Amino acid sequence: MPILGEMAKQKADAVLFLGDNIYADTHDMKVMREKYATLAKNTDFQALQQHAPIFAVWDDHDYGLNDAGADYPQRVQAQKEFLDFWGIEKDSPRRTREGIYDSVILGPEGKRVQILLLDTRYFRSTLKKSAERRVGGPYIPDSDPAKTILGETQWQWLEGELKKSAEVRIIATGIQCVPSDAGQETWANLPRERQRLFDLISKAKASGAFIVSGDRHWSEFSMTDENVDYPIYDFTSSSFNQIHPRGTPTDNQYRISDSTYHKENYGVIQIDWEKDDPIVEVQIRDINSKIQLRNTLKLSELQARSN
Template identity: 40%
Template sequence: MKRIVSAIVVAGLAACQAPGPITIPGITRAPQSAEDALDAYYRTLPEEFYPTAPAGLPLPSKDSVLSRVLVGSCHDEEEAGPSDTLQRIAAEDADLFLMIGDNVYGDKDGMSYATNQAELDELRESFADLAARSDFQAVRASHPMMVAWDDHDYGANDAGREFPFRRLAERVHERFWGIENMDVGAWPGTYYARSFGPEGQRTQIIMLDTRFFRSPLTATDEYGVTGKERYIQSSDPNQDMLGNDQWTWLENQLQKPADLRLIVSSIQVLPTDGHGWESWSRLPAEQQRLYSLISETGANGVVFVSGDRHASFLYRSETALPYPAYELTASSLNVSFQDTTDEMDSAQVGEGFSQDNYGAIGIDWAAGSVDLEIKNAAGETVRQTTAQFR
């Protein structure tokens, strides 16, 4: 099988230089790129090639009024023993659980980041390991779930559209979570949205894909310096976060009626000056494009939700949107790197929390507000703020 993949890669590269049909075992076509050639092969893979999650609960009905949503990101499936955080989430009372990226660490062996090969063996093994964990099975049995991916369950650290095996990564993601036959399975990328509740109590949840279409980031000129740790702001006029189709789709979603909108981005949206890791601020024209689109569509009630950072934060911006904009960053479930963090962004509300944690969003329809909470592994609220959405 590896020889077939190698032949496809070589054939695809050749196809970029010499148009015309080529022959690959079982496939005769004229691919325009190595990625196209690989995709033809990927379409021949049997269903048993893909790991699948334990059966989960159906999403709430369209008329269901949501009152509590849980959020988590950054989960290492190789950690020994059940996760206190996942076990606590399974025991919580909630309408929905959003698992919003780095749901597995499928691009590393131990703690040494590797380069995935064309069949994404390590990524698929990581998802199979996640499916076998009792703590994850408990969560699946307790809460309906919506999901997004980030770099480590996409297949390569900090990767964007340049990742050569992204089309297989998408298939692995969609088949594992059982969404391949839904609308999200009909287009490139993993973005989708769902709405719950009647007029006056309607929550729209928009799951963005900040990987599949994203243009490269600009490497720092002062590695490790605060605010420039890994990346600096791009000045590329062609920078892109979501890709044309997803941007158009998002515009349409923002015009749909909703009272509260949770816009889920695997990477942070509001922070601008507190760090130099991945975030929308590293593509500043795209960050402003997002704010402008929300403003121009008249989309009310937006609250941003993000992960990725191995620490949790709360943010409030008075300038991003026509009304105060809030963000809850919930990270990580079991991949804490330090006990405390002194990071501080100009939009940040209070101190961050860097031990294992998850987020909770409590919706008070009578007051028109949401409580944004960071909860530790024991379920205790350690950070909290309240956002008005009407």
């Protein structure tokens, strides 16, 4: 994983791992533990750990099984393995509650960045499948009000977190949120949950929010201004070293990047606080740190309506 060594050279203030951090794909916790141990021994990963604090969520493959949700029978044990590997403190709330979601605020007043780490696996309901497989997979939207992505306890927690004071909010989710459904796992498969997230941002008057996601084995930028308080961006960066053999992106009516990028890559978020209207720039960099995609936002564009 040489890209992790390249990332270490950047000496970031923080690093986000967005899931599929290992490919466990097992019911056997011994196998999962061994795969975490392999990652821990990787010298590029060690270099990255030494240069920046890492905040992590999981996706399906480090959760336990491909496309798994609340029906994964080893989810309690997998949570312990996740928390142990990432060195989460023994007195952390993540040790006593279901799910690995968490939040942290970095930086001084006036330059605060809130990182919201969502768990889109532990509580997620079974997805609806179509008999006809599309490019991205078999899944289709399901408006069943009983189905959930975050689970009610995590939703209540998130509402409280969004009310905290911060200038920028980075919402980290393993699966994409803004992109349209095209067969793959995405928030769009449970559209009521997707809209609930957007409504919650508006209700909490939570300014400065955007989404970062992974999973897809390519990078792209998406945005929606439909039924939201201000435009919601979803910056997808994927993956470190697992190049998709198909190489074809799924349809996405919300894609705003001129292209997608399919080789090894990582995302960079830079915030220029010195401007009167702070600038947030999101980049996708390749294995040599060359910029392949770029999007620049003014913080004033991510402001909740006052009324």
